[in-house]
Amino acid sequence: MMDRTKPPQTPALPIYKLPPVFETALPNGLSILLIEDHRFPMATARLGFQAGSKYDPAPLAGSLSEAAAALLIEGTEGRTAHQIADETAAIGGSLHASSSPDHLLLAASALSENLPQLLNLVADVALHAGFPEEEIELYKRNRAQELLSQRAEASFQADEKFAELLFAPHPYSRQDPTLETIEKLDRAALAGFRDRTLSPNNAVLVLLGALPPRERALDLIAAEFGAWQSRESPPPPPARFPEPSRSIVLVDRPGSVQADIRIGRLAVPRDHPSYFPLLVGNAILGGGTSSRIFANIREKKGYAYDAHSAAYPLQESGSFAVVTQVRNEVLAEAIQALLDEMHQIGAQPVSEEELDTARNYLSGVFAIRLETQDGLAGQIAAVKLLGLPLDYLEQYTRRVRAVSQEGILAAAAGYMDPQPASIVVVGDASQILAPLQSFGKVQVEQAK
Amino acid sequence: MTPLRIPILRHTLPNGLRAIFSPDNAVPVVTVYIVYGVGARAEEPGRTGFAHLFEHMMFQGSENAPKGSHFKLVESNGGSLNGSTHPDYTDYFEVLPSNKLALGLWLEADRMRALAINAANLDNQREAVKQERRLSFDNQPYATAIVDRWPQLAFHNWQSSHSLIGSFEDLEAATVEDVSRFFKTHYAPNNAVLVVSGDIQVPQARELVETYFGDIPSQPPAVAPDLGEPERTEPRLETYRDPLAKVPALVVGYPGPARRSPDYNALVMLDLLLTGGDSSRFHQNLVKGNKSVIQYAANLGWPFAGPSDYLDPGLYAMYLLYNPAFTGAQILAQVEEQIARVWKEGLDAGELERARTHLLAGRIQGLQSSHARASLLGRYELLDGDPGWVNTECDAFLAVTAAQIQSAAQRYCDPQRRTALDIQPAASEEGE
Numbered sequence: 001m002m003d004r005t006k007p008p009q010t011p012a013l014p015i016y017k018l019p020p021v022f023e024t025a026l027p028n029g030l031s032i033l034l035i036e037d038h039r040f041p042m043a044t045a046r047l048g049f050q051a052g053s054k055y056d057p058a059p060l061a062g063s064l065s066e067a068a069a070a071l072l073i074e075g076t077e078g079r080t081a082h083q084i085a086d087e088t089a090a091i092g093g094s095l096h097a098s099s100s101p102d103h104l105l106l107a108a109s110a111l112s113e114n115l116p117q118l119l120n121l122v123a124d125v126a127l128h129a130g131f132p133e134e135e136i137e138l139y140k141r142n143r144a145q146e147l148l149s150q151r152a153e154a155s156f157q158a159d160e161k162f163a164e165l166l167f168a169p170h171p172y173s174r175q176d177p178t179l180e181t182i183e184k185l186d187r188a189a190l191a192g193f194r195d196r197t198l199s200p201n202n203a204v205l206v207l208l209g210a211l212p213p214r215e216r217a218l219d220l221i222a223a224e225f226g227a228w229q230s231r232e233s234p235p236p237p238p239a240r241f242p243e244p245s246r247s248i249v250l251v252d253r254p255g256s257v258q259a260d261i262r263i264g265r266l267a268v269p270r271d272h273p274s275y276f277p278l279l280v281g282n283a284i285l286g287g288g289t290s291s292r293i294f295a296n297i298r299e300k301k302g303y304a305y306d307a308h309s310a311a312y313p314l315q316e317s318g319s320f321a322v323v324t325q326v327r328n329e330v331l332a333e334a335i336q337a338l339l340d341e342m343h344q345i346g347a348q349p350v351s352e353e354e355l356d357t358a359r360n361y362l363s364g365v366f367a368i369r370l371e372t373q374d375g376l377a378g379q380i381a382a383v384k385l386l387g388l389p390l391d392y393l394e395q396y397t398r399r400v401r402a403v404s405q406e407g408i409l410a411a412a413a414g415y416m417d418p419q420p421a422s423i424v425v426v427g428d429a430s431q432i433l434a435p436l437q438s439f440g441k442v443q444v445e446q447a448k
Numbered sequence: 449m450t451p452l453r454i455p456i457l458r459h460t461l462p463n464g465l466r467a468i469f470s471p472d473n474a475v476p477v478v479t480v481y482i483v484y485g486v487g488a489r490a491e492e493p494g495r496t497g498f499a500h501l502f503e504h505m506m507f508q509g510s511e512n513a514p515k516g517s518h519f520k521l522v523e524s525n526g527g528s529l530n531g532s533t534h535p536d537y538t539d540y541f542e543v544l545p546s547n548k549l550a551l552g553l554w555l556e557a558d559r560m561r562a563l564a565i566n567a568a569n570l571d572n573q574r575e576a577v578k579q580e581r582r583l584s585f586d587n588q589p590y591a592t593a594i595v596d597r598w599p600q601l602a603f604h605n606w607q608s609s610h611s612l613i614g615s616f617e618d619l620e621a622a623t624v625e626d627v628s629r630f631f632k633t634h635y636a637p638n639n640a641v642l643v644v645s646g647d648i649q650v651p652q653a654r655e656l657v658e659t660y661f662g663d664i665p666s667q668p669p670a671v672a673p674d675l676g677e678p679e680r681t682e683p684r685l686e687t688y689r690d691p692l693a694k695v696p697a698l699v700v701g702y703p704g705p706a707r708r709s710p711d712y713n714a715l716v717m718l719d720l721l722l723t724g725g726d727s728s729r730f731h732q733n734l735v736k737g738n739k740s741v742i743q744y745a746a747n748l749g750w751p752f753a754g755p756s757d758y759l760d761p762g763l764y765a766m767y768l769l770y771n772p773a774f775t776g777a778q779i780l781a782q783v784e785e786q787i788a789r790v791w792k793e794g795l796d797a798g799e800l801e802r803a804r805t806h807l808l809a810g811r812i813q814g815l816q817s818s819h820a821r822a823s824l825l826g827r828y829e830l831l832d833g834d835p836g837w838v839n840t841e842c843d844a845f846l847a848v849t850a851a852q853i854q855s856a857a858q859r860y861c862d863p864q865r866r867t868a869l870d871i872q873p874a875a876s877e878e879g880e
Contacts, residue, residue, distance in 0.1 A: 002659060004512060004554075004558075004660075005512045006512070007512075007513070007521055007551055007554055007555075008550035008551055008554050010525065010547055010548045010549075010550055010551055011547045013525075013526045013545050013547075013548075014476045014545050014546070014547055016476070039474050039816075040452070040812050040815075040816060041812065042809070042812055042813065073726070081726075081736070082727075082732060082736070084726075085725070085726035085727035085731070085732070086727045086798070086802060088725070088726065088727065089724075089725055089726075089727035089802040089803075089805065089806050090798070090801070090802050090805060091805070092805040092806060092808055092809030093809065094725070094809075109809070109813070110809065111805070111808070111809055111812075138735075138736070138739055141739070141771070142735075142742045142743075142771075145695045145742050145769070145771065145772070146695075146742060146743070146769075148694035148695055149589065149693075149694055149695045149769065151694065152589040152692050152693060152694045152695075153588065153589065154587060255691060255692075256587060257582050257586045257587050258579070258582045258583065258586075258587055288519070288523050289507075289519035289523065289529075290516070290519040290520040290523045290524070294519075295516060298576055298579075299515075299516065299572065299576075300572075302571075302572050302575030302576060302579070303575075303579070304576075304579050304583075305576055305577075305579040305580035305582075305583050305584075306583060325579070325582070325583045325587070326579070327579065327582060353524075356524060357520060357523055357524035360523070360524050360525060360526045361523040361524065361526060361527075363526055364523075364525065364526015364527055364528075364544070364545050365526065365527070365528050367475075367476070367477065367526070367545065368477055368527075368528060368543050370475070371475050371477050371816065371817045371818065372813075372816040372817050373816060374813070374816075
């Protein structure tokens, strides 16, 4: 008879094996990665560029790369936006582009029998984006309304201010547009962006799914992308970042029934030696439902529904933050509890049990994310765009498991120590300014 | 033309627990999914938000898995987990490395058998739920209008019209006895469906399920709530002033058809034609042509459900964020014009074929993870009594003709039975 009073004994975590990745390049410099996955009759493509918002010129900070991504699919020299939409739907496809601080990523998929048409569409929007005036005007008007709508959310205001405190004057400090930078967008700027940054030697093409034999797939790719001219790509802005220092900003949002809190500081990119210790330390501090912050702030004290921490890597830097939203009356207690937790993880070694839980958690959920074709294609594109070694995904689990208690102490001292951390609170100043002032001088700003 | 054939093996335990196994050994991941046949529409007056509060209680520990250990055991074994409350069901899952299957089953069985219900856990989760309400609703633009006001406007029967997230007063009033009674009535094996999908060997998985769940006693079936809804005979349009909103939005809804009826299939296809992707009529004619709508969302069952968990009485409803140069009445007229054009003028060449291909591809995309497959299988067993709809519903959707779509658009999207809620930014009026 089985003992029901104890959790069942199960074997150690299985090792995740990545499907084989075939890597090559076209003579024009386009980097190509092919991955066969015949579980589903779909093909999925990612075409990524070193063309994220950090390359935006100052007058268009936060707006140019984002607008270019949105408008790529809104008309080419040979197709109207309507034609692109209809052709995409007809092949069982999807076609979208998005911009992050580091990259512009075109994501597309279709039923695998339609792979030639899919590649033709992807190549057309990447090589021949037309940026029609009417589409630009509509985009600007709707993006301005959308921005107003986003700013109605406290979390958006908090993220915006937090990035500014951490990264300014580096362009990572302006990841979102403003009404002014949206207004300044025009066809010349967008065409200039296309001509400067959308070049094959600045791009990575990932093709994954039920693909035809390799020679055939490469022929299709060469037919669509082979004539694309390489050219010099703009360098990224200098990777210079400010020294972390304590500042407290209260963004006044009258009528807020709770306060949205971010406490954090500059951290590190994925290829930094401290990244994996920080990742595991973060998981213990606030990365999941068995983390310290979740257990303390939500489950024990009942201050918040959401209480977590996050280490967010960028290509040339990164951030670490604890995040929560609490009712106004417990603001000071909640901030103190978060500061204490941040301090504690750098003061005392984490327990073996905590370390084991975090390492297994990170390894396991990493494999779960690779279950779908979109998940796998996205991860492979990210690895290549970040310039990480191609075995990064397979090595991930090993590197997570190699993190030690001492490693976490060092990473916590370097990147989680609350002493020089910035504090951003979005909420009703008439309710929470006084308690916030118990942590130091508070700069009050109006919500945008 | 069915794109995928999901394997389905059904096995009902003597205590009434319906178990479904769906093996797929490509990736070493397994999902344990359990859905209980109780949701917010089964709540009683004075106890709004109870189904959701109870969902929180399910993570507060059980007889052999003390408070906090559910989260810890899943995460320390490389898995993820969650639960969610819906109008007609509440579901829970663990996604785990496949050699950890026994752990997921043990945890679910332990809390189905003997949940730890006490005052300390209840008080703590009451606070967490109140914070969740402040975060996700009271402090968000549009959310209060959609969650609290929209159901009151669109439904007459209290079971459907009350706030599904609940009021602070009702949450305060909940007692340990209420929670215990709710557990005994609704969280019984005969009111649940268990799905195990992903990298499994069916005989072993079945043996584990029998071992862990086999001797949990069944309970007398709960009385199903009366969801009967009177016929709507006149249109309603109300304006809601939202102090947090910066951009106006319009919600429009029509009483929908019976689940799995021919009209249900037709409305799924109609919605695809109107709102599915960039090639849809709303995108091409309202966002692009009229430049009046900025963003939209629509579904049979919106905002709490989609076609997969729509249950009548329900709505075909949509949400449109719009350009403030237009009025809500103008947007409503444009929406109704788009729908009327479908039944008056029919479909364009290629339009239906594109919608069908879009549907097919979306289906293949949507079934790639073991969690997605488990969730559909479990809910179709619960709502339809047949998980096989996962494999057959696509054929039913693809067989819908243009004439059926036109007919359903005319009969269901009837302006006389339409409810609309215009959400206007309130800040300017109040001089803030």
